[in-house]
Amino acid sequence: MTNNQYKKTLIVVIFSQIFSGLGLSAGISVGAILAKQIIGNESLSGLPSMLFTLGSAFFAYLVGKISGNHGRRIGLxxxxxxxxxxxxGVIFAYKTNSIFLIMLSLFLYGAGAAANLLSRxxxxxxxxxxxxxxxxxxAMVFTTVGVLAGPFILNFISSNLLHIGIKEELSAFILASLGYFLSFLIIFIFMRPDPLMLSIKKNKESKLKVDEDVLKDNNAKRNILLSALVMIIVQVVMISIMTMTPIHMNGHHHSLNSINLVIGIHIASMFLPSLITGRIIDKFGTKIMIALSSLIFIISTIIAIVSPGSxxxxxxISLALLGLGWNIGFISGTTMLVKYTSGLxxxxxxxNIDIFIxxxxxLASGVSGYFVFMIGFYKFLxxxxxxxxxxxxxxxxxxKHNNTRS
Structure with a gap:
């Protein structure tokens, strides 16, 4: 019965990831450009990314807390x-020229990204x-389906909405709103019974022992900390470079379609390799894969440094490798975290860890615009x-391994 519920949960998560992937890149590819238009200051172009990432942090805590108390279904x-x-809200705020409402909406937009990541x-x-x-x-790989379909759907939306005065950049947020709403419906309707509640029920008899194991086992705490550091570093490297690349490309007169394609391929590279990444990590362990992630980041950054902006x-290629490095490092860190925590x-x-991530x-996206403004894109890299x-x-x-149960 548990095996059947496991498979059912994966199917529900897969479909929610597909639709949430449609809007995952919206604030990334056009948020910084909108900020430059609204604020008129390129050094603050990382502000939208900072706002929806702060929103992601806040809602990571909220979704985690709700999930712990009421299950994954309600939380996600x-x-x-x-x-x-x-x-x-971003669309409505832009039409009414309300900067405050745009910033608030970008913060709320981060909740979708938090739910997307916590779905893993x-x-x-x-x-x-x-x-x-x-x-x-x-759970992660099917986000790619939505990400790859996103640019094509965006072109359709843009061509049909431009004539009524909706900016091309805002069509990304229309798609995001639709995608996140469909993910909400899928999780709310079909994630029954709740997988986390089933897991807790399975371990109910050993509740005190498992909790004490995790709280007192220094090895478990050490590995949890290590997993958190790995995920934080790969997130900082990825999001910093990704946030500034659209501004860099825009400054070298690349079209919005070209920028969207680069970001779309980047995000696809963040998730599509998951088809094999998990199996490789299960087979060879996290240590060698974290090292591989680091090497791929180094190669990606060097390519960006030596390449002309045009x-x-x-x-x-650089952004695709950046996504691949993130994929390997992030799944390795996540696997470590799952291994050393219990269902309880x-x-x-x-x-809590996703808050810090x-x-x-x-912070990285918020200050990246300032650093690029002060030292230039290539020194920033x-x-x-x-x-x-x-x-x-x-x-x-x-x-080191312990006996923490799942």
Whole structure:
């Protein structure tokens, strides 16, 4: 019965990821450009990304807390619904020329991103121990379907809405609102029985022992901290470079379609490799894969540094590798976190760690515009060569195993 529920949960998560993927890149590809138009100051172009990343941090905590108390179904559906409202709010605020409402809406838009990322855990609640990483991969990879379909749907939406005065950039938020709302419906209607509640019920008899194990086991705490550091670093490297690339391309007169395509391929590279990433991690472990993530980041950054801003192809390759490095590092860190938490405390710990991941990303995206303005795009990239080396050092920390149950 548990195996059937595990498979059913994965199917529900897959469909929710497809639709949430449609709008995942909206604020990334056009948010910075809108900010430049509204504020008129390029040094503040990272502000929208910072706002929806701060929103992602806040709602990671909220969704994690709700999930811990009431289950994944209520927690995730709440996040997707608020994300849908925030996306729609950006459109309304822009039409009414309300900067405050745009900023508030971008913050709420972050709830959709938080729910999208936290969905990766839902597939692991009932997964066998030797399929944790594979379950994470399956949950994440189908976001790619929505991401790849996004640009084509955006072209259709833009061509049909331009004549009524809706800006091309805003069509991305129309798509995001629709995608997040459909994800809300899928999770709310079909995620029954709740996988986290089933997992908790399964471990109910050992509740006190498992909680004490995680609280007192220094090895478990050490590995949880290590997993958090890995995910934070890969998020900072990825989101910093990704946030500034549209501005860099816009400054070199690339079209909005070209920018959307680069970001779309980048996000596809963040999720599509999950078809095999999870299986490889389950087979070879997280240590070697974290090292591989670091090396891919280094190669990606070097390509961007040596490439002229006018080279669409080189920027495309660099951003694709950036997404791949994030995929490997993020799934490795997530797998470690799942391994060293139990079903009884997993949602709370996962939500709390995702707060720090999102806050780190928010800080990185918020100050990235300032750094690029002060030192230039290419020196800015050099900072992340150093951070990628830190990730490489972390990969040499020996991962020890414990007996924490799922």
């Amino acid at each position: 559906s709440t996040g997707f619904f608020i994300g849908s409202l925030g996306s729609a 855990y839902a597939g692991t609640d009932l997964a066998p121990d030797n399929k944790k990483a594979t379950s994470i991969s399956v 080279s669409f192809l080189m920027l495309l 405390n997993r949602a709370k710990i996962q939500g 999102a806050l780190a990303g928010a 050099g900072l992340f060569l150093v951070l990628s080396l830190v990730l490489l050092v972390l990969s040499f920390n020996k991962e």
